[in-house]
Amino acid sequence: MYFVCGFISWYASAQPNSINSDTSSSFNSNLNTDTDPKGSVDSQFVVISSSDDHRSLVNNKLFLSKPDNTITTAQQALMVFNEGEFIENTANRVSFGFTEEVLWAVLPIQADTTTDGGLSSVIEIDNAWLDVVDIFFISGNEIVRQESLGDTEAISGRTYNARMPSVSHVFAPGSTYVVFRFISQDPMTIPIYLCSEKSKQSVMLENAYFYGFLYGALLILLVYNLVLYTYLKERRYLLYSCYLLAFTAFNFTYTGHGYWWLWGEMPSVQQWLMPTLMLCYITAGVTFTIEFLNVKKYLPSLFARRKFIYAGLLALAVVMLAYGSQQFAIMAQLVILTTLSLWMLLIGVMCYKNGNVLAAFFVPAIVLGTGGATVSSLATWGVVPYSQWAFRGIELGMLLEMSLLSVSLGFNFKEVYKARLSAEFTSRIDPLTNLYNRRAFTQLVYPIWELGVRKKQRMSIVLIDLDWFKQINDEFGHDAGDGVLELVAKTIKARARSSDLVFRWGGEEFLLFLPDTSVSDAKALAETLRLSVKEITSESITTVTTSIGVAAFNAQESGGTKIEGLIKVADKALYVAKQKGRNCVVVG
Ligand SMILES: Nc1nc2c(ncn2[C@@H]2O[C@H](COP(=O)(O)OP(=O)(O)OP(=O)(O)O)[C@@H](O)[C@H]2O)c(=O)[nH]1
Numbered sequence: 156m157y158f159v160c161g162f163i164s165w166y167a168s169a170q171p172n173s174i175n176s177d178t179s180s181s182f183n184s185n186l187n188t189d190t191d192p193k194g195s196v197d198s199q200f201v202v203i204s205s206s207d208d209h210r211s212l213v214n215n216k217l218f219l220s221k222p223d224n225t226i227t228t229a230q231q232a233l234m235v236f237n238e239g240e241f242i243e244n245t246a247n248r249v250s251f252g253f254t255e256e257v258l259w260a261v262l263p264i265q266a267d268t269t270t271d272g273g274l275s276s277v278i279e280i281d282n283a284w285l286d287v288v289d290i291f292f293i294s295g296n297e298i299v300r301q302e303s304l305g306d307t308e309a310i311s312g313r314t315y316n317a318r319m320p321s322v323s324h325v326f327a328p329g330s331t332y333v334v335f336r337f338i339s340q341d342p343m344t345i346p347i348y349l350c351s352e353k354s355k356q357s358v359m360l361e362n363a364y365f366y367g368f369l370y371g372a373l374l375i376l377l378v379y380n381l382v383l384y385t386y387l388k389e390r391r392y393l394l395y396s397c398y399l400l401a402f403t404a405f406n407f408t409y410t411g412h413g414y415w416w417l418w419g420e421m422p423s424v425q426q427w428l429m430p431t432l433m434l435c436y437i438t439a440g441v442t443f444t445i446e447f448l449n450v451k452k453y454l455p456s457l458f459a460r461r462k463f464i465y466a467g468l469l470a471l472a473v474v475m476l477a478y479g480s481q482q483f484a485i486m487a488q489l490v491i492l493t494t495l496s497l498w499m500l501l502i503g504v505m506c507y508k509n510g511n512v513l514a515a516f517f518v519p520a521i522v523l524g525t526g527g528a529t530v531s532s533l534a535t536w537g538v539v540p541y542s543q544w545a546f547r548g549i550e551l552g553m554l555l556e557m558s559l560l561s562v563s564l565g566f567n568f569k570e571v572y573k574a575r576l577s578a579e580f581t582s583r584i585d586p587l588t589n590l591y592n593r594r595a596f597t598q599l600v601y602p603i604w605e606l607g608v609r610k611k612q613r614m615s616i617v618l619i620d621l622d623w624f625k626q627i628n629d630e631f632g633h634d635a636g637d638g639v640l641e642l643v644a645k646t647i648k649a650r651a652r653s654s655d656l657v658f659r660w661g662g663e664e665f666l667l668f669l670p671d672t673s674v675s676d677a678k679a680l681a682e683t684l685r686l687s688v689k690e691i692t693s694e695s696i697t698t699v700t701t702s703i704g705v706a707a708f709n710a711q712e713s714g715g716t717k718i719e720g721l722i723k724v725a726d727k728a729l730y731v732a733k734q735k736g737r738n739c740v741v742v743g
Pocket of ligand 1: 587620621622623624625626628632633634635636637640661662663733737
């Protein structure tokens with residue numbers, strides 16, 4: 156809001172009175188404007204006829220000082236106003252862009268009452284970032300009251316406890332001239348409301364709900380993504396969280412919440428936090444975009460030049476500090492921020508074209524964020540009627556943007572999870588035979604082994620080695636050898652029980668772990684396998700025989716045996732089978 160307002164109103168200010176928007180029709184019946192057809196200054200009063208519920212934007216009833224004025228005091232302002240030297244704000248302008256000048260404004264108010272107590276009303280400037288907001292109440296050429304409410308003044312000096320500069324005043328019967336003095340290094344945006352105490356309270360409540368919802372939703376997104384980061388250790392979740400946090404902190408500052416609640420006694424902190432957080436927000440936005448869109452893969456040439464972007468931002472920070480001008484800092488960053496939105500969109504579209512699926516979420520998200528900001532700016536500019544909801548467009552847009560980005564990160568989470576599962580699965584599977592590989596052995600067999608030992612169950616191991624396999628490779632080629640290995644694996648798998656675990660143990664070596672299987676059953680299975688392999692392979696390129704070693708765990712005899720010991724026994728038996736001339740089963 157802050158930056159788009161500033162940037163657009165900067166241009167808007169170059170075209171004064173270009174937009175006509177009359178909000179007088181929205182005035183409450185208790186708050187009337189009395190304008191005579193000639194538009195003479197004296198009759199241009201806002202009339203308060205009762206202290207009942209009312210709330211209206213009164214910018215179109217303001218009279219504004221001319222550029223280059225030399226006014227220094229409120230009385231002088233009133234004098235110049237009475238001479239007809241103020242400009243009537245019939246265009247209902249709210250925003251005046253960046254200006255070094257002091258802006259004086261006069262709001263003539265008529266309290267239409269005869270009671271001595273007068274009529275109470277609250278004046279509220281619906282903008283928390285203005286540096287100087289001095290309000291003078293002048294009756295009968297006397298300043299009857301003065302308030303200083305800008306954010307260069309400590310919060311404790313305010314008589315009305317509200318986030319937006321506000322003052323409650325009892326208007327004496329007759330006319331009161333409210334003279335405003337505005338100075339701001341930030342965009343000069345001055346939506347002025349006149350309202351009853353009751354409506355002021357209900358607006359504050361509405362705001363509390365709105366920001367409670369906004370910050371609550373942003374907090375949920377933040378926690379959700381931090382949890383994902385902790386779990387997945389993927390940088391994009393962390394960078395999204397930083398981007399979200401930077402936006403929230405920046406918003407918390409320019410909406411005046413931080414100043415109202417946390418650092419209200421430190422005006423200089425408020426002054427410098429805004430440009431500083433804006434820079435953090437820009438940097439977080441750039442970093443997040445690069446990571447989220449995987450620019451390294453989809454736009455490598457840009458990725459190679461990213462250092463220049465960061466160097467530029469760092470240079471800006473240095474110049475900002477060295478130059479020491481808050482206004483310069485803000486203006487420079489407004490330009491960059493506007494460019495950033497367009498840059499993010501462009502990069503998103505380019506990455507999408509280059510095949511990045513996540514960009515399909517990213518582009519609409521940025522469009523929503525930028526769209527909300529545009530609504531806010533147009534409201535400030537006067538193209539759409541100014542209202543608090545239109546003013547909040549940026550916040551609603553950002554909430555949608557952040558939510559959509561979070562959804563896309565959730566989508567990414569699903570993809571990453573699937574990829575991990577498949578990587579985990581493939582890391583345990585031998586790609587040629589689709590049997591478990593040696594790495595899976597520890598994970599799968601150890602728990603069953605431990606349980607079997609505790610329960611004193613019988614368990615066996617069968618180690619199968621193909622005979623003269625080197626010759627098969629040499630004679631028929633490596634591919635044909637692969638085909639034989641696949642066939643043998645299928646045969647073993649088909650003959651084994653579903654509770655048996657079959658591993659490709661080495662090049663042409665297979666291991667079966669048989670839970671709850673006695674040595675005689677294991678030997679019988681080994682014989683079956685030997686015959687099956689021989690028989691089945693005879694139908695392929697050549698007949699393949701196998702040598703098999705069997706070892707069994709017996710709780711009574713081999714109590715303390717470890718599984719590695721049992722494998723060694725099977726290995727020795729296999730060696731003996733080879734020694735005996737191959738194509739046989741030996742029990743160890
Ligand atoms: N085609 C193919 N061959 C493999 C693979 N893994 C290992 N081998 C081959 O298997 C052969 C094993 O040879 P040796 O260890 O001499 O054993 P052998 O020829 O079967 O002789 P014995 O075991 O003594 O009967 C080697 O030539 C390896 O290159 C594989 O995945 N595919």
